[in-house]
Amino acid sequence: MTSVDTLESSFPVAAPVGQPWYRRILRQKLAFIGLLVVILFLTVALFAPWIAALDPNATHWDAIRHAPDRMYWFGADELGRDVYARVIWGARASLLAGITSVSIALLFGVPIGMAAGLVGGWVDLLIARITDAFLACPFLILAIALAAFLGPSLTNAMIAIGISATPIFVRLTRAQVLQVKVEDYIEAARSVGNSPWRIAWRHVLPNIVAPLLVQSSLAIASAVIAEASLSFLGLGQQPPAPSWGSMLNTAKDYLDQAPWMAIFPGMSIFFLVLAFNLVGDGLRDLFDPRSRS
């Protein structure tokens, strides 16, 4: 995961104004390409039944480990299943896991981080210690342990990844809140009698969205790799449902006979993760021009 310290120290508290956001993102060429790739993968995942002509789980005994050709674009696997169809359907599992687990992390991380930053005192201290404890466990090892104890399934893998990613959002939100809460407009909002809830919801939250957006994009990239890793270990999507990680796990036993079984799912993970990383880097440059140097 991206170092949260870097984000904490470098972010301004509000997004710059001026040109509309879409014009500014168009100027970030790499981020724009990344965004297009993300949209492409989202489209593929949404329209999988129409894009993949063959059933991803249908076995064709005459096509076992069939090399890529006009019928099987990405070849066939050890059971004669179409690798292209499985890669297309696998995009669903990866994107679902990436987006859902980061949503879980945001859902818990942002309110907890805001409570730590706004309430302070023993609440802040307690949250800081619990966050430290979570961060002490390496991200993937914690996700593996949680998934192992919860039981193997895609839902549990998403929960495990979401819980493991939450502490980063807690820390980032807390750090941003500490910067924002001393601003004059917060003082003004307080002086006209706004309740603490209203100040948090209407005045603090909108001003910390930018770094959260950047971190979310980078966290989705990490979550996609984590889901693939858990599926590779048999803790994520369960067979025969297609997942890029589990496809790679099977592929490693057939490397000399059917290398295409490993090449295409791996490339899909790489391009999706690269795209989210590019979007994250671009957003960071967009919201904080200082980070460009």
Next chain:
Amino acid sequence: MQRELLRRLASIIPTLFCVSILIFGLQQLLPGDPAVMLAGEDRDPSVIAYLHQKLHLDQPVAVRYLYWIAGVAHGDLGESVRTQEPVLQLILQKLPVTIELAFLAMAIAIAIGIPAGVLAALSKDGPWDLFANALALWGLSTPNFWLGIMMILLFSVHLGWLPASGYVSPLEDLRANLAAMIMPAFVLGNAIAAVLMRHTRSAMLQVLNADYVRTARAKGLPPWTVIVHHALRNALTPVITLGALEFGTLLSGSVLTEQVFSIPGFGKLVVDAVFNRDYAVIQGVVLFTASAYVLLNLLADIAYLLLNPRLRS
């Protein structure tokens, strides 16, 4: 500085306490009777009864935690359901292999990441900078288990240069050991090289604009001396401490890398425990890793204090 050291030392106690609660809490996630789940697939009634007694499952959760933490304090991390061996013994048996892998990976990461970061900073916005940034993006976006599989495909299946899997102790045959470890070490070092490159580049860009570097240049020192002795030496201080923080990445990465290359280390222990539902081993491994990470963070803090003269005073 002594006060600062003591303060940092004291700060790890509550963190370790929270870590212990978190890891003890993992057991509570098991659906139904933990003893039944912990007994493995055989679910032998005698094992279940033994686990009930050993884990004090008839006691309240708080009392169970106290029993558990007292055992941990005495080095008792539980027993493997599969092999009946103490978990700590299993971890200590497997650890040297992973430590060797981690050291080799870190050496590769340093050899790639730091020169690439320096070159990128020196040719800011130039072709080297672009190349190094592309390298960093590649490192951060490639799943290491896929990179491992692709390297096996190229170097073992097609070229036949390196063994695809297995492990030979360096004490038995150093050459065979290095041949078996070079691919996994590269796979593991790849992502860390990307992080080191980015940090070195950013630290070098800051330092290259510092007054003392300008002074060194004005004195007429050769450019290489200014870069290595004045700029890089100061830029490396935060990068060195980053090495300790990357320990978590190394351990996480080793889980999958050791699985791909069939290396009998710490990572393989975790995966085997997951496959065998050996929950005591999983719990022990997370506790061991988290404690080691907290201690390494502390050492990184101390190293930073010692290396930075401004903080020392």
